Amino acid sequence: MMKFRIGQSGGRKRRLPVSIQLEKWMPLLARVKRWLLYSGAALLLMFIAAFCFLYYLRVQALPASAISQTSQMLDAQGHVIDTFHAGENRQSVPLKQISPYLVEATLAIEDQRFYDHLGFDMRGMARAALINVEHMSRKQGASTLTQQLARNLYLTHERTWSRKLKEAMYTIQLEMHYSKDEILALYLNQIYYGHGAYGAEAAAQLYFGKHASELTLAESAMLAGIPKGPKYYSPYMDMKNAKDRQRTILQTMVNQGILQQEAAEAAGAELLSFVPLGTSKQTGMAPYFRDYIRYMAVDKLGIDERTLSEGGIRIYTTLDPDAQRAAEEAVAAGIPEDSEQQAALVSIDPRTGYIKAMVGGRDYRSNQYNRVFAKTRQPGSSFKPVLYLTALQEGVLTPVSQFKSTPTIFTYDEGRKTYSPSNYNSKYAGDFIDMRQAIASSDNIYAVNSIMTVGPEKVIGMARKLGIDSPMKPVPSLALGTFPISPFEMASAFGTFANGGVRMEPTAILRIEDSKGKVLYEAQPASEQVVDAAHAYVLTSLMESVFDTGGTGNRVSAMIKRPVAGKTGTTATDAWLVGYTPELATAVWVGYDKGRKLTSVEARRAAPIFASYTEAALSAIPPKIFPLPDGVVSVYVDPDSGKLAGKGCPNRRLESFVSGTQPVEVCGLHGDAGSEASQENSAREEKSRGWWKQLKRWWTN
Template identity: 60%
Template sequence: MERRDPFVQKLARSDKYHHRKPRRLVRLFKFMLGAGLLGLCAAGILLLYLYQADLPLADSDRNSLLIDSKGDTIAVFSDGGRNRENVDLEQISPWLIKSTLATEDRQFYKHFGFDLKGMTRAVLVNLKEMGKVQGASTLTQQLARNLYLSHERTWSRKMKEAIYTAQLEMKYSKADILRMYLNEIYYGHGAYGIEAAAKMYFGKHAKDLSLAESAMLAGVPKGPTYYSPLNHMKNAKDRQRTVLSALVDTGDITQAEADQAYNEMLKFQSPKQRPPVDKAPYFRDYVKNIVIGDLGFDEAMLEHGGLNIYTTLDPDAQKAAEAAVSSELASTPELEAALISIDPRNGHIRALVGGANYTESQYNHVFAKTRQPGSSFKPIMYLTALASGKMTGASKFSSQPTLFHYDDNRKTYSPKNFGDKYLGEIDMRQAIAASDNIYAVNTILTVGAEKVIEMGRKMGITSPMQPVPSLALGTSPISPFEMATAFAVISNQGRNVKAVAVLKITDEKGHVLYEAEPEKSEQIVPPAAAYVLTRLMESVFETGGTGNRVSNEIKRPVAGKTGTTSTDAWLVGFTPELSTAVWVGYDKGKTLGTTESRKAAPIFAKYTEQALEKVPPKIFPIPDDVVSVYIDPETGKLATADCPEKKLEVFVRGTEPTQFCEEHGKGKAEPVPVPVKDEKESHSWWSDLKRWWMD
């Protein structure tokens, strides 16, 4: 057998190898080509899918909406209490746009959502510094994160961010993305979007921002708390310099312009001037408590469930309330106020202002049960007296310094009138108008403090009340909310009414999740008694009444009662359409001066007129069991032709005087046939109308 040379064998094997190698390269090339084509197909399919697939509902779009009685959105429920106003790019200062792009994303118009060079540079810097010191998120990436994702640092979140970024770039133009970004980004202090931020910081529209203001605001989103000029001015100025330097680098401004802008003295709004987070922030908080606490909705559902919450709030009345409070408190630092207004016919809350400025304090004084109502409580007691039949508007007591004995003569009480002014023999109308304390204590001892408390409970007062003579003077703390509810009973002809704020709640598809049932009211006092008290309370705004100083501001029938303590000032009153309680005072229990103690009445007057500007004046409906007779003011008996003074007074039928006055003549007693106008009294067209109506 022939033996082959080893060298020859090696050459043979090598020859076979070289013949086999091209075939392997061909197969490898075909594989790589196929994989590449497959990858391109997959990428194409993925891009097509992403283009056709819907983006998720933005987080801000899932927030529940608070809707007023006219169907307009007045607030957004979110965990941040978002203050947001969307504007177009044309309504934003070019300086703000340039500042944002120069600082956050200079390649915005060149990249497709991802800045690869920036990402590479950031990775190198981070590796050099052995930590994360630089990021490279584009505006589109930031927008995707803010709209659809949380800020947790996980791979799944980063993957979703990349997908949503690509979709945004596919579905929207660069102008749309920039507009959405500037309307979405957080600028601190509850302001989302540049329009809200411009108003909050500078009190102007975004389109009116200067270069210096734009550079200041463009630097805030990097750290809304750390770079806020309201919190850390030095940090904010340092950041402003960085933004201005970026504008110099991009060629948008010169160094001289940058220096001038940096040295410009900016004028920021004071806290009292800043707009609230929402149009009715105290009302929004109140509704939130109702939806979660009373109706049982989950807080997460409220903030991110896309609910539509339809409420009773009247936007015109709310605007009037906020304007009235602001106008009277603007010149008095630290002075607080509360206003709650209810429609007495159905209990709908029409306006609610819980304080002087929501940005400074979120405490809602409307529900504060720590304030003494003072004399504004007296009508509840007088209604008890009139409804019991023990007293009428003509009942008399002597207004003079008196030592009262009570609790089976074991205790004494010696009240005083304001300014130590005593009027002698007076009737209930005079007592209400002048807010006489002696008459009030005589009344509560006549009808019984327990009966007054029982009446208060029926009228909606839930705060503790002590059955002592001083209750007549409003010494038991009661909230403005309770006072407005109670006075609504008087306006509603003696029927109680439960306050209502939420009418309906629907989900994002319009399915009704809750709907308020019509409230069942109860007749707790005869309509005639409520009407008689109403007529007596109208005297508060007439000559000699404690509310007379604002009578010229109110051009319609109105009844009410003032109340003043050393720390609290009140005016609680009503028309046929609104029952309103106004309180003014200091949170720290500071004593009210004369000027501060007179703030409640003008707030009430300005609000009432403005809120009802489009509503024709109406007289209070007169029930069947009301009679009107002329009486002699001195004796309280039926007036005759011989009486020098006659006063038209109203009574619950059966309680009117039956005896004629005999003090002014011994002739035959005859009732006066026609009204006699008392020139001493203050009159208005509706007063004359009421007299004509009752004749």
């Protein structure tokens, strides 16, 4: 009888049925199935959570970044002449206005894979981790530009897990909200380059005195190395460290295939020229004008102080840099360096009202008081043209009206008061003089006679039309400039004379734009014909005599190579010369802040400053005569009689009159009969000369 052993057949191992095998593995398969199900669900939940988190970050607005931007003041040529900032000197510019060399150098040393990663450089992080483990310390970081930007924009530099988590979130948001170029532009405009300079533009100006777009390869490599440690790598702090890092950056650019080795070596060997710290390029030119611009922008135009200091606005001004330099040099040269005497100069284009130059004192650093606007200085005789213009326009006087130049006592206020003026150094003509002679010699007796004739109230009215709003009283001494007026008011008033009687509102700010180029303000200067053009021209003609032989400005006439009109003014404590050409009206004042009396030498310093400035400021402009308006006639007169000059008059003088006010009677003091023939000959001669004079004027213009 045969016996069988279970599991064996013919000496071979016997297989279990398939059903029995499946039953054996079913528990394990069930566990795997459950694990896969749970894992899939978990992964799905994680994916959904990640999607929701990313969507949340995408729709969530980034925090408001409080990045201040330096506001700029620009001159009439569009050049930055000064800045306004609150601690941080920052001038944001588009990426295209930053040198490609600086862009490449920055990426090479800070974030080589910037355009390849999504905010986090995993490869860089792994490499940095290996290096740190190898040295058992933090030798290398792996922050991308986006991470640095997130940290600098929104966070502090504290080392906490919450700060790191926020940094990661903001990094992701930046990558979601901005393109790579936009992130790079934000970074290059935000990063600190040392010495108060934030951003590439401010750094380029600070170190090299140029725009970021103008940086060379060598300069860019130098700047790119500074943000890692401004105190350590600034060329102002340690030139050796700065050069070593510059060469490291250049070699890194070679290793990345950005540069050829020869170019890197040449840039590393280049001798760079740095702007010394604390120079005028950084402190700005025209500081008194800058303060005036701040006052106008904030107090008059309503620009917020914070916007001015941190908003990155651009203020386009009327300042002419060449005229400003000429003004500063003229003032500096006009007064000895060791003197305590002060000076002020303001110059306006009479055709537009644009302020071209302003010097409020000799040393802004020691004294910021702007004397251009000081209403504490008596203009003296420089005020007389306002009086004479009033008399001419009122028709009570003409250029040949005469008064006797002798000591005179005047009564006024219905005879209750008297006034006894005197001439400078008690010098009198002792005879009758006319208006031209009175203006040239600055005769006080003639001036007081004139104001008594026309009336002081009308003179004040004329002053108001000319833009002079300083307090005045209707008394005879007004004729001699006894009421204080600022140099600014005087320059503006004389500009009206130069502009044919049209007063242009003085203008310093042409336009203000915000950081994005939106126009916040644009000037629309008011203009008004306050004086008849013919009367303004006659006054100008009379004031040209100040620089002729015998005039109070004659000693500087050789310095001025162009037609000029003006008036000097001297009191015990103040000396002036206010004058103009067709292109510039300028007021110069010299004196002491505390009202100390001037010596005769000190009182003569205003005129040379005026002459030196005027010629330098207009050196590139051909001389022009004052344009002759309609309604003006010129005839030869006899100064002694004030009548038409006869053939026998020895001192005949060509004089301009408003048409209809010229004399018609011929002088008979020198053997002339005063016949009609003489008058006709004189008129014929004058007509001929008048045509020639007008032709010369047309040709010169």
